[in-house]
Amino acid sequence: MNLKAKNTPQLWVFVIGNICILFWMIFPTYLNELSKEIDVLAFLKILGYAIAPILLFLLNGLVSSDQKAVLVFWRFKDPLPGAEAFTNLSKKDYRINREKLKEIYGVLPKRPKDQNKLWYKIYQKNSSNLIIQASQGGFLLARDLTSLSVLFGLFLGIPVLIIGNWPINFFYFGVLILQYLVVCRVAQIKGRRFVNNVLAIESSQV
Known part of the structure; x- marks a missing residue:
């Protein structure tokens, strides 16, 4: 099972949670009446199992990997975290032996594209490492959650803000903004940690 497949259950919970909150906000009275006649939780569970995989596939496919990186790191040019691997990130991590990396790869690149290219080469070399796999999985999950937060x-958020009832519509939109900021910050931390883990493992090998 690949890393993105492993993240599907968490993404599914995220999608269903947002749908339930929206449904509760728009149809609170209807939901109360409906709950008297049927088991709402069981119904939502069945509905979720049926449509969540398709909905998740469609939503997650609307945004490319590079676009997701832009949403996470707020850079239109060279948004991938590996683009600052040697001029910034590696200098702040005590685990990384930069001198060892220079011995192996020569002068470390400074151009963002060259940095990402070399970093990816090192990643490919160490991709089977369990620490790196776990780190990558955490980053991919946080990155996808960030993308979904923007789509929500x-x-x-915007339609509810326009047609919803005040002040609950503003409250809901504010919650969505806060949700994006939180998961975005987590994705930034996870992404930079992923980059540094690759370099740390490479520079620690004898």
């Missing part, structure tokens, strides 16, 4: 803000 665009396709749910």
Whole structure:
């Protein structure tokens, strides 16, 4: 099972949670009446199992990997975290032996594209390492959650803000913004940690 497949259950929970909150906000009275006649939780569970994989696939496919990186790191040019691997990130991690990396790869690159290219080469070399796999999985999950947060803000938050009832519509939109900022910050930390873990493992090998 690949890393993105492993993240599917968490992404599914995220999607269903947002749908349930929106449904509760728009149809609170209807939901209360409906709950008297049927088991709402069981119904939502069945519905979720049926549509969540398709919905998740479609939502996650709307944004490319590079676009997701832009949403996480707020850089339109060279947004991938590996683009600052040697001029910034590696200098702040005591685990990374930069001198050892220079012995292996020569002068470390400074151009963002060259940095990401060399970093990816090192990653490919160490991709089977369990620490790196776990680190990458955490970053991919946080990155996808960030992307979904933006989509929820665009396709749910803005319409509710326009047609919803005040002040609950502003409260909901504010929650979506906060949700994005939180998961975005987590993704930034996870992404930079992933980059540094690759370099730390490479520079620690004899």
